[in-house]
Amino acid sequence: MTARVIIIGAGFGGIAAAIELKRGGHDAVLLLEKGDEVGGVWRDNTYPGAACDVPSPFYSYSFEPHPGWPRRYAGQPQILDYLIKVTDKYDVRRHVRFGAEVVACSWDDASRKWTVRLASGDELECDVLIPALGQLSRPSYPQINGRETFSGPAFHSARWDHDVNLDGKKVAVIGTGASAIQFVPAIQPLVASLTIFQRTPPYIVPRWDAEYGPRHQTLFRRVPQVQAGERLGWFAYLEVATTAFVYSSLLARAFTALARRHTRRQTAAVPGLFEKVWPDYPVGCKRALLSDTYLPALTQRNVQLVTDPIDHIGASGIRTAEGWHEADVIIYGTGFAATDFLVPMDVTGRDGLSLEKAWAEGAHAYFGLTVPGFPNLLIMYGPNTNTGGGSIVYFLETQARYIRAYVDQVASAGSALDLKPEVDAAFDAEIQRRLDDSVWTRCSSWYRAASGRITANWPGLSAEYRRRARFRPDDYLAI
Incomplete structure (x- = not known):
C-alpha cells in the first residue's frame, strides 16, 4: 500500500x-507548517545576536554539509538560509502547506487512520502521523504578579518586537538563559540602562568562535574531507562534554575549572560580580552556555545585575525584595515550555485515550518516538531525546531513519503498528533509573517536569542513541 504521511512542523526535524521518507520512495508526504516559511525556531527567533551554540559543521545535516558557513557558530539568518536551501534542493517545498496550524489529531480504530484538524476547520487524513514540533517552540513566560500591568512594550526574546526602538531606553531583562546571553551583549551598547534579573546563573565557558574566510570556505568546498574532519572533531569534543556531565567526575572537575577560570577573568573588573554569576550546582545540571561577550557586558557602566527575587511588576518597572527598578521596556528571556510536548494540540489514540492522560505523570516514549495506544504516531525530538551537550540535528537524523524503516513496514504489511506496552515499560524503567542517578536531578531546570521527572534528556551519549534507536518490528503489534 501507499502510506500517506503527515508531518507537523517544517523545522530541522x-x-x-521528509527527506528521508522521499529517499525511501514515500512521496505521499504532507508537511503542515503554521508559519509562512520553513525553519521552525530558526525562523521565529530573530533576536539580536541569535546564533547556534553548537559549531555549524556539526549543527547541520550530515548528508548536506555547507562549506559556506561564515563563522564556526553561524547566526540565525545563515541557519535559516541553510534550511531554506536544503528544503528547495531536496524538493521538500512542494510537500509543504503553509499557514496550517494543527489543533487536534485523532486515531480512528475502524479505518486505522489519523484525522488531523486545522485551526481553519479543515480535516485531513493520513496513515502515519509525525509531529515534529520540537521541545523549544513555545515561549514560556514567568508567573510574576502584575505582569499584565506594565505600561511599556514587553515581549519574549523568541517573539522579538523589532518595532520597538531600544536606543536610549531603560531596558529590563528577566532571565539569563541561552537566548539572554546572546542578546544582552548585542543590545547593551544601544540602551541607556540595562537591568538584568537573574534567578539562577548558568555555567559559561569560552565560545572559541572563529571566522570562516574565503580561503577556509574554498578548502571546505574543494576538499570536503576537511570539513568532515572538523565535524567529527566537534562530535568527539561534545561527546567528551557529555561524558563529563553524565559519567566522569574527573572530567566534570576539568569543565568546572575551565568555566571558573573563564568567569573569574571576565568579571575581574567589577568586585563581587564573580560571586553573583558563579553557580552553586554541579556543572551539567543545566546546559552550559558558550559566550565570550556576555560576562564583559555585565561589567559595563549601564548594566546592573539583580539577583534578589522579583516581587511584582508595576506600570513603570519591577519591584524586587530589595528595591524598585524603573523600566521603559521588559524583555523576557525565560526560555520555552519544553516539557509540554505537543501542546496545545489535542491528541487522541485508541479507544479514545488522550495523550494528555497517558502522560499524566510526565511524558515518555520509546526512544522518544512512539507511545502505546497511539498507533502510527511517531514524535520527532520527543521525550528524553534532548542532548545535554551535543547536537540535536544528530538525534533528528537518527529518528528520521527510524521513521523511514517504520513507514516501510507499514506500507509493505498494510497494517498499523502499536508499540507493545511491555516494551515501553521496560525502556522507560531503564531510562528513568539512569536519569535518577544523573546530574540533572541536582537542580531545577527545563529538563524536568513539574513532577520532578526528567522528560527532556537522553541519559547517555549521542552515539549510544544512534546505536540503539533502530526500528524492530518485534517491538510492535500489527493491528
Whole structure:
C-alpha cells in the first residue's frame, strides 16, 4: 500500500523526516507548517545576536554539509538560509502547506487512520502521523504578579518586537538563559540602562568562535574531507562534554575549572560580580552556555545585575525584595515550555485515550518516538531525546531513519503498528533509573517536569542513541 504521511512542523526535524521518507520512495508526504516559511525556531527567533551554540559543521545535516558557513557558530539568518536551501534542493517545498496550524489529531480504530484538524476547520487524513514540533517552540513566560500591568512594550526574546526602538531606553531583562546571553551583549551598547534579573546563573565557558574566510570556505568546498574532519572533531569534543556531565567526575572537575577560570577573568573588573554569576550546582545540571561577550557586558557602566527575587511588576518597572527598578521596556528571556510536548494540540489514540492522560505523570516514549495506544504516531525530538551537550540535528537524523524503516513496514504489511506496552515499560524503567542517578536531578531546570521527572534528556551519549534507536518490528503489534 501507499502510506500517506503527515508531518507537523517544517523545522530541522520535519525537513529531515521528509527527506528521508522521499529517499525511501514515500512521496505521499504532507508537511503542515503554521508559519509562512520553513525553519521552525530558526525562523521565529530573530533576536539580536541569535546564533547556534553548537559549531555549524556539526549543527547541520550530515548528508548536506555547507562549506559556506561564515563563522564556526553561524547566526540565525545563515541557519535559516541553510534550511531554506536544503528544503528547495531536496524538493521538500512542494510537500509543504503553509499557514496550517494543527489543533487536534485523532486515531480512528475502524479505518486505522489519523484525522488531523486545522485551526481553519479543515480535516485531513493520513496513515502515519509525525509531529515534529520540537521541545523549544513555545515561549514560556514567568508567573510574576502584575505582569499584565506594565505600561511599556514587553515581549519574549523568541517573539522579538523589532518595532520597538531600544536606543536610549531603560531596558529590563528577566532571565539569563541561552537566548539572554546572546542578546544582552548585542543590545547593551544601544540602551541607556540595562537591568538584568537573574534567578539562577548558568555555567559559561569560552565560545572559541572563529571566522570562516574565503580561503577556509574554498578548502571546505574543494576538499570536503576537511570539513568532515572538523565535524567529527566537534562530535568527539561534545561527546567528551557529555561524558563529563553524565559519567566522569574527573572530567566534570576539568569543565568546572575551565568555566571558573573563564568567569573569574571576565568579571575581574567589577568586585563581587564573580560571586553573583558563579553557580552553586554541579556543572551539567543545566546546559552550559558558550559566550565570550556576555560576562564583559555585565561589567559595563549601564548594566546592573539583580539577583534578589522579583516581587511584582508595576506600570513603570519591577519591584524586587530589595528595591524598585524603573523600566521603559521588559524583555523576557525565560526560555520555552519544553516539557509540554505537543501542546496545545489535542491528541487522541485508541479507544479514545488522550495523550494528555497517558502522560499524566510526565511524558515518555520509546526512544522518544512512539507511545502505546497511539498507533502510527511517531514524535520527532520527543521525550528524553534532548542532548545535554551535543547536537540535536544528530538525534533528528537518527529518528528520521527510524521513521523511514517504520513507514516501510507499514506500507509493505498494510497494517498499523502499536508499540507493545511491555516494551515501553521496560525502556522507560531503564531510562528513568539512569536519569535518577544523573546530574540533572541536582537542580531545577527545563529538563524536568513539574513532577520532578526528567522528560527532556537522553541519559547517555549521542552515539549510544544512534546505536540503539533502530526500528524492530518485534517491538510492535500489527493491528
